[in-house]
Amino acid sequence: MKTTKYDSIFKKAAKKYNVSESLLKGIAKAESNFNAKDVSSSGAMGVMQLMPETAKGLGVSNPYDPEENIMGGAKCIAQKIKEFNGDIRLALAAYNAGSGAVKRNGGIPSYCKSYVSKVLSYKKAFETAKSAS
Incomplete structure (x- = not known):
């Protein structure tokens, strides 16, 4: 995995929220496969699959706008990283x-384990592609 059509947005979001660009891309790949028009069965929208209430809370007025969505997703994961002390x-x-759910479970809920592994493997693939370029 090398580049995406949203690379400039991922780069900007990573810089603004001090989050790894490859992590953001890994989330987007796992969530929507970079589809800005994607809607999940639970109602999550856009590239980073933001739920309507989450999007609103992050200041995202149009979740189908790739830039707003990616910036919102980056802000969200940055908040989660801080909340869980960098884990x-x-x-x-x-x-x-x-x-x-994470707090109630005292860690990663079993139904999230494959998601976490998938995102981390995509993250690694993007890092590998970047270092090979």
Whole structure:
């Protein structure tokens, strides 16, 4: 995996929220495969699959706008990373299932384990592609 059509937005979001660009791309790949028009069965929208209430809370007025969505997703994962003291795995589980689920479970809920692994493997693939370029 090398580049995406949203690379400039991922770069800007990573810089603004001090989050790894490859992590953001890994989330987007796992969530929507970079589809700005994607809607999940639970109602999550856009590239980073933001739920309507989450999008609103992050200041995203149009979740189908790739830039707004990616910036919102970056802000969200940055908040989760801070909330879970830098633990990327817990932050990803919280991004996927909500912070409450992670806290109630005392860690990554079983139904989130494959999501967390998938995002981390995509993250690694983007890092590998970047270092090979």
